[in-house]
Amino acid sequence: MGKPTGFLEYEKKERAYEKPEARKKNYAEFLKRMDNAEIRIQAARCMDCGIPFCQGTGSVAPGTPGCPVNNQIPDWNNLVLRDHWKTALENLHSTNNFPEFTGRVCPAPCEASCVLNINENPVSIKTIECEIIDRGWDEGWIKPQSAPRGSGKRVAVVGSGPAGLACAQQLARAGHSPTVFEKSDRIGGLLRYGIPDFKMEKKHIDLRMRQMEGEGVIFRPRMHVGIDVSVQRLLDDYQVIVLAGGAEKPRDLPVPGRELDGVHYAMDFLTQQNKRVAGDDENTAAPGGTITATGKHVIVIGGGDTGSDCIGTSNRHGAASVTQLEIMPRPPAHENKALTWPDWPLKLRTSSSHEEGAERDWSVITKRAIGDGGTVKALVCARVEWVKGARGMEMQEVAGSEFELKADLVLLAMGFTGPIAPGLLDQSKAVLDPRGNVAASTDDYKTSADRIFACGDMRRGQSLVVWAIREGRQCARSVDEYLMGVSNLPR
Numbered sequence: 001m002g003k004p005t006g007f008l009e010y011e012k013k014e015r016a017y018e019k020p021e022a023r024k025k026n027y028a029e030f031l032k033r034m035d036n037a038e039i040r041i042q043a044a045r046c047m048d049c050g051i052p053f054c055q056g057t058g059s060v061a062p063g064t065p066g067c068p069v070n071n072q073i074p075d076w077n078n079l080v081l082r083d084h085w086k087t088a089l090e091n092l093h094s095t096n097n098f099p100e101f102t103g104r105v106c107p108a109p110c111e112a113s114c115v116l117n118i119n120e121n122p123v124s125i126k127t128i129e130c131e132i133i134d135r136g137w138d139e140g141w142i143k144p145q146s147a148p149r150g151s152g153k154r155v156a157v158v159g160s161g162p163a164g165l166a167c168a169q170q171l172a173r174a175g176h177s178p179t180v181f182e183k184s185d186r187i188g189g190l191l192r193y194g195i196p197d198f199k200m201e202k203k204h205i206d207l208r209m210r211q212m213e214g215e216g217v218i219f220r221p222r223m224h225v226g227i228d229v230s231v232q233r234l235l236d237d238y239q240v241i242v243l244a245g246g247a248e249k250p251r252d253l254p255v256p257g258r259e260l261d262g263v264h265y266a267m268d269f270l271t272q273q274n275k276r277v278a279g280d281d282e283n284t285a286a287p288g289g290t291i292t293a294t295g296k297h298v299i300v301i302g303g304g305d306t307g308s309d310c311i312g313t314s315n316r317h318g319a320a321s322v323t324q325l326e327i328m329p330r331p332p333a334h335e336n337k338a339l340t341w342p343d344w345p346l347k348l349r350t351s352s353s354h355e356e357g358a359e360r361d362w363s364v365i366t367k368r369a370i371g372d373g374g375t376v377k378a379l380v381c382a383r384v385e386w387v388k389g390a391r392g393m394e395m396q397e398v399a400g401s402e403f404e405l406k407a408d409l410v411l412l413a414m415g416f417t418g419p420i421a422p423g424l425l426d427q428s429k430a431v432l433d434p435r436g437n438v439a440a441s442t443d444d445y446k447t448s449a450d451r452i453f454a455c456g457d458m459r460r461g462q463s464l465v466v467w468a469i470r471e472g473r474q475c476a477r478s479v480d481e482y483l484m485g486v487s488n489l490p491r
Contacts, residue, residue, distance in 0.1 A: 002081035006044030012121035013042060015130075020356040024315050027197040027277045029104075030352075039080060039131050042124040045116065046077035053113040053342040054125060065113040065342035068470045069096045073110060073125055080128055089136040092129065094490070097166045097469055098208060100137070101191060103130025104200045106466045107305075113342035137207060144214030147175035153483045156181060156238040158225045158424065161189025162465045163456025164244035165208065166472030167479075170489055172215040174480045179238070180217060183224035186278070190246055191465070193271040196309050198316070202278065226423025231452075240451050240479050243428065243438055244472060247457040251414040253301065257369025262376035264291050266306050266413035273313050293317035297406045299379055300324045300358075301366060302413030305351075310411045312353030322358040323405060327395070329386055330362035365397065369410065379407045416462040428452055437461050445475040446482075453479055 003009075017023065018030035034042070054073045056066035067073065072091055079088035092099050103126055114122035136142050153176045157168045160182040168178040186192050188205040209219065223229060234241050250265045252258070268291060275285035282290060293314035300307045300314075303326030314322045335345030354360065363384050370378040383401035386393045418436035419425060425438065430447035433439040438447055438454040445453045455475035456468040473490070480487035 002046070002048070002078045003044040006041075006081075007047050007116055007120065007123075010041050010045050012045065012124055013038065014124055015127050017352055017355075023198065024356055027273075027316060029198060029201050031104075033131065033134065034127065036083075039128060040083065043077040043080040043128055045123050046074055046081075047116055047123075048074045048078065049115045051115075053115060054110040054123070056110075056113075065109065065344070067110040067113075068464070068466045069102075069473070070470075071095050071110065071129070073123075076132060077123065077125075077128060080132065085132065085135055086139070086141055088132050089141055092132050096466075097169050097473065098162060099129050099133035100204045100208075101162060101200065102126075102466050102469070103133055104204075105195055106464060107344075109344050109466075112344050115342075118337055118341055142207075142211060144211050145173055146215050147173055149175055150177065150216075151175040151484065153177065153240075154179070154238045155240045155242060155479060155483075156225075156234045157242045157244055158234075159189060159243070159245035159456070159458065160184075160187040160219070160221075161191055161244065161246055161456060161468060163458075163468035163472035163475075164189065164242070165212070166469045167242055167244055167455060167476045168217045168472075169212050169215065170473055170476035171479060172212065172217050174476070174484075174487065174489055176480070176483065178217050180219050181223045181225050181229075181234075182219070182221045183227075185222050187219050187221055190267075193274045194267060194306070194309075195274075196270060196313055197274065197277045198312060199309070202274075224423070226425075226427050231424065231427035235451060239483060240453060241428070242475060242479060243424070243430070243447070243452060243454040243458050244456045244475075245419055245424065245458045247416045247418050247437065247462045249417045249420050249436075250412065251417050253366060253412050253414065255366055255368050257371055257376065260369050260371040260376040261374055262408060263369060263410040264412065266300070266302070266310050266411045269293075269411055270306070270309055270313060273317075291409070293319040293322075293409055295320055296408035298322045298409045298411065299405060299407045300411045300413055302326070302415065303328070303360075303362075304413065304415065306415070307411075307413035308351040308353045310413055311351075311358045312356060314409075314411075315353070315356045315358075319409075321406075324354075324358055324360045325364045325366065325381065326360070326362045327365055327384065328362065365395075367402065369407070370404075376407055376410055379405045379410065381405060416457075418461060419458045430454065435461055442471070442474065444478045444482075445471070446478070453482075 016032040023030035056070045076088040076091045108126040111122040155178045157180045171178045294317045298314045298319045300310045331348045335347040383398040430449040431439045440454040455471040477489040
């Protein structure tokens with residue numbers, strides 16, 4: 001333990017934000033880095049607990065408290081406190097291939113599970129993690145880690161999100177020759193096109209791509225497996241296929257008026273803007289027509305991270321107003337720590353995008369959209385209440401509670417229902433589970449199809465970046481064992 005009384009002496013501090021008025025003028029990241037002395041003080045708050053719940057239990061259950069990749073958080077906190085930054089980076093990389101991703105977009109279940117969080121503010125784990133990796137890039141410590149010899153085995157990794165990238169990097173370091181196939185024009189999956197640049201600039205993906213290319217990973221963008229190339233062709237050319245695509249099928253809103261112009265899936269809206277920021281011209285960025293929030297009354301349906309990203313993007317477009325609707329009740333402002341710790345608590349979370357300006361409403365359903373000349377102009381909504389029924393909590397509409405909201409743009413951000421089956425999955429002939437995801441256990445990540453493995457959201461359903469990295473790493477070890485009989489890769 002670096003400083004036994006650190007948690008008693010120092011208050012929790014986080015990275016500061018640029019003011020909303022300034023940051024809404026561009027799409028750049030707006031977090032302000034803390035200096036070396038401040039970060040070391042925050043690391044001194046770590047209690048080095050006998051059982052560090054923050055770093056996870058090693059279970060793969062969805063509700064497992066702590067860090068899904070089992071980051072050795074007390075260890076690198078202690079190293080940062082002692083100013084051993086390079087060693088801290090090596091420790092962090094031993095469990096997490098891409099801390100610059102998780103340090104920016106992970107909701108930090110580790111902090112919810114911090115023992116200090118029982119009756120105090122938790123350690124600023126996410127801030128410290130991000131500073132370790134950012135300093136690693138600044139100092140030039142991060143280099144390609146090539147395998148001493150090659151195995152001669154070729155692996156096709158389908159999907160270039162965090163699961164596919166983590167899997168490919170681990171396989172390359174084991175001496176195999178992975179090729180990453182991506183249907184989009186750039187590598188990164190939803191990291192590239194689903195997460196706005198103001199949350200994570202895409203230079204972080206590009207830096208990792210250059211490192212991975214130095215390690216022997218081949219990237220094949222604009223190659224839609226199942227359409228541009230068949231699964232059978234990959235099986236002919238590669239020893240193994242890893243299905244690491246996302247759960248991209250969006251949940252729809254089956255109400256009258258859904259077909260009106262101006263009602264769009266959130267991901268179509270976010271992808272267009274990310275393409276514009278990347279420098280694509282409008283015809284390339286918006287081949288199906290431009291979706292813009294400029295001067296419009298925007299309704300975002302869905303209260304999660306994707307909905308929050310739509311709010312931040314709409315504000316940067318210059319929307320006249322932004323309203324976010326959620327079907328569930330308003331969460332409590334503060335969790336009952338005695339009841340929920342060390343699990344992820346249900347509580348009201350206000351994102352940086354909310355702070356930039358948005359109305360939020362809970363326990364609301366959308367009944368229909370009203371149009372004028374084929375374009376949406378308003379939504380008819382109603383209040384609901386959740387009552388205990390025969391099958392648990394059930395939703396009931398409150399009689400006489402209908403109301404109307406002006407709407408020029410409606411963005412559906414209600415989550416994803418699973419992977420898209422036509423093409424890739426149909427050709428793979430892999431069995432799907434009852435939820436429509438690819439069936440594969442976390443013991444070996446093998447599907448029912450010979451020589452085909454699956455990991456990430458395509459296997460587990462919509463989840464977090466950190467879970468995708470974990471599954472990609474574990475799947476790589478299983479593939480290595482399958483190809484070589486044994487594996488020295490960490491699990």
